[in-house]
Amino acid sequence: MKKVIATPDPRLRQKSRKVSQITDETHQIIADMLEASLKWEESHPYELSAAIAAPQLGVNQRIILVRDDLDDKTNNSFTALINPEVIKTEGKITRDYEGCLSVPEIYGLVPRPRKVKIKALIEDGHEVRVKAEGYLARCLMHEIDHLDGILFIDHIKDDETAFFHLDDNGDLVPIDYARKIKNNSQLFPTDPEND
Numbered sequence: 477m478k479k480v481i482a483t484p485d486p487r488l489r490q491k492s493r494k495v496s497q498i499t500d501e502t503h504q505i506i507a508d509m510l511e512a513s514l515k516w517e518e519s520h521p522y523e524l525s526a527a528i529a530a531p532q533l534g535v536n537q538r539i540i541l542v543r544d545d546l547d548d549k550t551n552n553s554f555t556a557l558i559n560p561e562v563i564k565t566e567g568k569i570t571r572d573y574e575g576c577l578s579v580p581e582i583y584g585l586v587p588r589p590r591k592v593k594i595k596a597l598i599e600d601g602h603e604v605r606v607k608a609e610g611y612l613a614r615c616l617m618h619e620i621d622h623l624d625g626i627l628f629i630d631h632i633k634d635d636e637t638a639f640f641h642l643d644d645n646g647d648l649v650p651i652d653y654a655r656k657i658k659n660n661s662q663l664f665p666t667d668p669e670n671d
């Protein structure tokens with residue numbers, strides 16, 4: 477069973493390669509992604525595993541897996557999208573909470589466009605186009621970011637009011653930005669240009 481990797485693992489910061497052909501290996505990666513997200517959820521009773529990207533298992537290939545019903549933790553069916561690409565984003569920029577299996581303990585209020593149109597291949601090789609809005613659109617953009625080595629925290633890096641953590645009751649409370657987030661090299665790889 478493959479484990480979900482977390483920051484500062486450098487594989488989360490790499491650009492993933494396209495899947496040139498869907499093979500048994502591709503199906504195996506997808507099966508591993510499903511297993512890992514369900515396993516993670518078992519140990520996180522307040523949280524829903526909405527989606528996962530292959531780099532989160534240390535596999536730098538352009539594959540994401542999205543839960544079919546984002547409101548229902550008892551529904552364990554997911555859809556794999558291979559080589560997903562954003563065609564267009566639309567609508568107002570809205571801020572909402574995001575978390576990530578690979579950024580433990582941290583939640584953020586991330587601004588993103590409300591709607592997105594993407595294209596991708598599904599597991600049988602057919603191309604699909606998906607129009608999404610609201611939370612699903614947010615999830616798709618978050619996962620596609622992973623394929624380019626981008627984490628949700630990168631979008632809010634300088635926003636002192638955007639970071640939260642879950643307390644023991646499952647409530648989101650603000651994090652001390654100056655002490656825990658700012659210049660945290662575990663979260664943000666140091667950029668030599670800024671030193």
Ligand SMILES: [Zn+2]
Nearest residue numbers: 575576577578
């Ligand atoms: Zn993530």
